Amino acid sequence: MMNSGSPERVILCVVGARPNFVKIAPILSALRTEGSLRAYLCHTGQHYDPELNDSFFRDLDIPSPDSRLEVGSGSHAIQTAEIMRRFEPVLDACRPAALLVVGDVNSTLATALVAAKKGVPVVHVEAGLRSFDRTMPEEINRILTDQLSDLLFVTEPVALDNLAREGIPASRVRLVGNVMIDALHRQIAMATPPSQLLEQQGGVPPDGYAVLTLHRPSNVDDPAVLRPLLEAIRTIGRQLPVVFPVHPRTKARLEAAGLLDRLASPEFRVLPPVGYLDILGLVRDARLVLTDSGGLQEETTALGIPCLTLRDNTERPITLSEGTSTLVGNRPEAIAAAYDDFRRTGGKRGRVPALWDGRAAERIAAELAAWLGAPLAGKHPSSP
Ligand code: UD1
Numbered sequence: 360m361m362n363s364g365s366p367e368r369v370i371l372c373v374v375g376a377r378p379n380f381v382k383i384a385p386i387l388s389a390l391r392t393e394g395s396l397r398a399y400l401c402h403t404g405q406h407y408d409p410e411l412n413d414s415f416f417r418d419l420d421i422p423s424p425d426s427r428l429e430v431g432s433g434s435h436a437i438q439t440a441e442i443m444r445r446f447e448p449v450l451d452a453c454r455p456a457a458l459l460v461v462g463d464v465n466s467t468l469a470t471a472l473v474a475a476k477k478g479v480p481v482v483h484v485e486a487g488l489r490s491f492d493r494t495m496p497e498e499i500n501r502i503l504t505d506q507l508s509d510l511l512f513v514t515e516p517v518a519l520d521n522l523a524r525e526g527i528p529a530s531r532v533r534l535v536g537n538v539m540i541d542a543l544h545r546q547i548a549m550a551t552p553p554s555q556l557l558e559q560q561g562g563v564p565p566d567g568y569a570v571l572t573l574h575r576p577s578n579v580d581d582p583a584v585l586r587p588l589l590e591a592i593r594t595i596g597r598q599l600p601v602v603f604p605v606h607p608r609t610k611a612r613l614e615a616a617g618l619l620d621r622l623a624s625p626e627f628r629v630l631p632p633v634g635y636l637d638i639l640g641l642v643r644d645a646r647l648v649l650t651d652s653g654g655l656q657e658e659t660t661a662l663g664i665p666c667l668t669l670r671d672n673t674e675r676p677i678t679l680s681e682g683t684s685t686l687v688g689n690r691p692e693a694i695a696a697a698y699d700d701f702r703r704t705g706g707k708r709g710r711v712p713a714l715w716d717g718r719a720a721e722r723i724a725a726e727l728a729a730w731l732g733a734p735l736a737g738k739h740p741s742s743p
Pocket of ligand 1: 405464466
């Protein structure tokens with residue numbers, strides 16, 4: 360349903376892929392509370408499987424999107440182009456005061472580019488993160504989206520330096536904290552007990568378990584990388600069973616490489632992609648997380664769970680310097696050494712970074728209202 364309020368106060372919010380849903384939920388809720396701005400939600404359809412969509416909308420209490428572009432999968436060029444083509448008429452009809460995009464997926468960049476060329480202000484939430492690895496599609500999306508943005512909200516101080524180095528004026532940038540942790544604060548009490556999720560898998564292992572997630576092209580696309588990676592994790596599973604919710608992209612790659620049946624072993628507890636409340640419950644009660652996901656690096660830091668990050672770099676360095684994450688890469692020897700270290704020391708303890716306090720979205724809504732010149736609800740009750 361199109362908003363009927365004054366068009367200059369509509370914030371067009373875009374989501375496309377699973378991590379976007381988690382980030383947008385607290386923002387939509389904060390915009391509702393703030394009162395002077397109205398959200399219009401557009402879903403590009405970059406992720407379309409019910410497992411990656413419906414349960415997230417339900418678990419996070421996200422309203423049904425006002426428009427759906429249904430772009431589906433494709434090469435980066437096709438997917439990005441298709442989002443741009445289908446998004447333009449939505450933007451034209453909505454005539455928002457600003458476009459708000461989150462994260463670093465193709466939907467983020469594609470819609471920011473359309474808006475910037477039409478003179479619609481672009482607001483980027485989770486700006487300024489850099490892995491300095493341009494082989495990652497997300498790094499290209501981050502750099503370009505930030506260049507196109509008029510107002511940039513960042514989660515950690517290093518992002519301020521990254522943006523300054525790229526010539527983005529400090530006056531456009533606000534350090535507000537982490538909306539992903541807002542979502543975690545809101546939902547953790549409702550997290551699914553792992554006993555429920557692992558019922559069909561023989562229950563929760565008595566001595567605990569590790570959680571594994573994998574989906575980055577650099578880990579799953581090449582069987583010569585994926586096979587030894589999986590073997591290294593299977594070795595860990597002999598001591599600490601590994602609960603593995605498998606992303607559709609990873610499942611397709613495992614199938615193609617003939618590796619899917621390797622998971623049918625006592626070291627693994629394989630699950631389909633799980634919902635938000637499910638992963639929260641699994642991670643909260645895990646002894647260890649192994650992952651290449653950006654979001655889980657942050658969530659483990661917030662929950663105080665040791666995390667072995669299966670990447671050579673991270674755009675979220677505060678999870679290493681203050682949090683519970685260790686950068687391990689994907690070589691079997693490095694994974695084995697990091698696991699030994701975890702067994703010896705119990706893993707990194709860490710602390711929760713400043714402003715990861717569950718109130719980032721509230722700050723975003725207040726800053727956005729002030730920036731657009733909209734009166735803050737409650738402060739100017741007589742304003743138009
Ligand atoms: C995308 C994001 C990544 C994010 C991840 C979270 C980009 C460049 N990548 O990666 O940053 O961490 O989402 O999940 O935007 N597929 C399905 N069902 C779906 C969607 C995808 O089966 O609903 C399969 C298709 O085979 C598709 C492949 O996954 O070709 C890749 O999907 P895509 O959206 O391009 O990237 P992700 O790997 O999901």
